[in-house]
Amino acid sequence: MERKINCKLSTRLLILLCLMGLGAIVSVLLASKELLVMLTIQDIMVFIVPAVVAMAIFYKRPVHVMCLDRAPGWTAIVLVILFYIISLPAMNWLVELNKSMSLPAWMSGIEQAMQRSEEAAAETTARLLDFKSVGMLIACTLVVGFLAGLSEETLFRGAMQRTMQDSRLGTHAAVWITAIIFSAIHMQFYGFIPRMMLGLWLGYLLVWTRSLWAPIIAHTLNNTTVVVMSFLTGRGYIPEGYGDTLGLPSPGAFPWLAVASLIASLAIALWAARHYGVRSC
Numbered sequence: 001m002e003r004k005i006n007c008k009l010s011t012r013l014l015i016l017l018c019l020m021g022l023g024a025i026v027s028v029l030l031a032s033k034e035l036l037v038m039l040t041i042q043d044i045m046v047f048i049v050p051a052v053v054a055m056a057i058f059y060k061r062p063v064h065v066m067c068l069d070r071a072p073g074w075t076a077i078v079l080v081i082l083f084y085i086i087s088l089p090a091m092n093w094l095v096e097l098n099k100s101m102s103l104p105a106w107m108s109g110i111e112q113a114m115q116r117s118e119e120a121a122a123e124t125t126a127r128l129l130d131f132k133s134v135g136m137l138i139a140c141t142l143v144v145g146f147l148a149g150l151s152e153e154t155l156f157r158g159a160m161q162r163t164m165q166d167s168r169l170g171t172h173a174a175v176w177i178t179a180i181i182f183s184a185i186h187m188q189f190y191g192f193i194p195r196m197m198l199g200l201w202l203g204y205l206l207v208w209t210r211s212l213w214a215p216i217i218a219h220t221l222n223n224t225t226v227v228v229m230s231f232l233t234g235r236g237y238i239p240e241g242y243g244d245t246l247g248l249p250s251p252g253a254f255p256w257l258a259v260a261s262l263i264a265s266l267a268i269a270l271w272a273a274r275h276y277g278v279r280s281c
Contacts (some may be wrong), residue, residue, distance in 0.1 A: 001166045002060045009167040012058055016159060019050035035128055036143045043143075047151035051159035058163065065166075066158035067206060072214040076205070079272055080218045083201070084225075087265040089247020093258035094194040096248055101190070114189040121188050129230035137231045144227050149219035156182045156199070157206045157215050171278055175203035198222070204269070208276035 023045035030045070032038045055062035063069050072080075103111040131140065156178055164174035179199030183192050202215035225243075232238045247258040 001065050001162075003058060003166075004060050005058060007058075009164065009169070012054070012163050013160070015057065016050060016054040016163070019054055020046055020155075023047075023050050035124075036139055039128075039143055040147060043147050043151035047155040051155040055159050055162075065162055066154070067162070067210055067212040068158065070209075070211040070213075072209050072211040072217065075275075076209045076211070076214045077217060079268070080205070080214060080221065083265060083268050084218065084221055086268060087201075087261060088243070089257045089261035090259075090265055091194050091197070092244060092247045093255050093262075094197065095191060095244075098193045099190045117187050118190050121186075129227065130234070131231065132234040137227070140227045140231075141224055145224035146220050148223055149216050152182070153202065153212060153216045153219050157202060158212045161203055161206065171207055175200060175207060179203055201269070204273070207278055208272050 024042075027038075027042045027045045030041050032041065051066075052062065055066055059065045128144065129140065131137065160181065161174050161178040164177060165171055167174075169177070179196050179202075182199040182202075183196040186195060188195070202218055205214045205218055206212055208214075229238070229243055233240050233242065247255065247261055249255040249258070
């Protein structure tokens, strides 16, 4: 990674954070009552623009450093789709385990604040996905499915993770720290663990394939599935919550499907690690 300027990792991350703050201010100034429009502005101004500008400040070839100039091969695309399908029961199980966690009594105030944050996020998501028309399906797929995946991967994996990789932290630390930040910034604490695991998968996809488009495709697939399932539920084609319970055991039963899914997912990840190895763009 050929730098334009030589500065510490902390300085580079601070610059990125300041650019995100400026983007957030612009988003507020351009705020719209239309939720999809507001999300579009936020994705562009808080995620995409700060990431691109920061990397253009730091590096001589920002597009190359962000791994945007390399398309993923068909093997990578098949890997993304296969992993998503295989890992679904395990992810559902992790979601339920995370939801069932409770803090000690002396942290009840924090737990209540976390629950309120979770409820607010759930309410926003419900409003966003409360549609039945094909037109809204297309709009939500573009914004919630593709644009959200593109913007978040551009910031977290393309800018933040790549910047951390270009430091003494090393590749694995960069992937893990970015995954933790990625999960924490969503402010949904009862989904922290599964979202962090998703962040790890997306981070290692970038490391293995040397293409940011691989995690973008994986992120888009994850978000788009939620949008499509909400549409089918709204139309009455499938029952509410269909797919979210896959892998969840009945009360008192052992989660055989979820465990099998977890083992198979780990096997796929280990195969990918051996097949691709740790690379840099």
